[in-house]
Amino acid sequence: MELLRDIVIVLHLVGFALLFGSWAVEALARRIRITSTMHIGLTVALVSGLALAAPWGLDGDLNYMKIGIKLIVLIAIGAVLGIGAARQKREGAVPPALFWSAGLLTLVNATIAVLV
Numbered sequence: 001m002e003l004l005r006d007i008v009i010v011l012h013l014v015g016f017a018l019l020f021g022s023w024a025v026e027a028l029a030r031r032i033r034i035t036s037t038m039h040i041g042l043t044v045a046l047v048s049g050l051a052l053a054a055p056w057g058l059d060g061d062l063n064y065m066k067i068g069i070k071l072i073v074l075i076a077i078g079a080v081l082g083i084g085a086a087r088q089k090r091e092g093a094v095p096p097a098l099f100w101s102a103g104l105l106t107l108v109n110a111t112i113a114v115l116v
């Protein structure tokens with residue numbers, strides 16, 4: 001059970017890596033756009049995060065305040081990616097504020113995960 005939980009944590013980190021990594025690739029190439037890899041990373045982080053939010057394969061307690069905040073931030077990232085992708089399709093460009101918010105909010109969630 002504990003090993004399975006560790007595997008889901010690795011999956012959770014893969015989701016984070018896909019989301020932040022694909023965003024960083026675009027940012028470093030100065031391409032302000034939303035890619036499908038960002039959506040995939042977000043989905044993997046959400047599904048694995050929800051699985052980890054259930055108390056199985058654990059000795060101690062879960063910090064539900066932290067998990068709730070991370071879920072709200074993830075929903076905000078989803079909104080930013082969704083609105084950004086729609087604008088990109090309709091108008092051919094993503095408002096830069098939406099693009100930068102996606103990366104910043106992802107970093108905020110990783111910081112909350114590690115520090116809180």
Ligand code: HEM
Pocket residue numbers: 009012013016019045046048049050052053062067070071074077106107109110113114
């Ligand atoms: C972009 C969104 C997210 C990022 C970047 C992220 C990042 C991380 C990271 C880096 C860890 C490992 C921290 C550590 O073990 O010290 C972690 C653990 C965890 N995350 Fe997330 N996370 C995200 C979304 C979520 C969501 C939406 C949920 C639940 C609704 C969630 C639930 C958890 C739980 C329960 C753990 C702890 C695993 C454990 O210690 O057993 N995460 N997250």
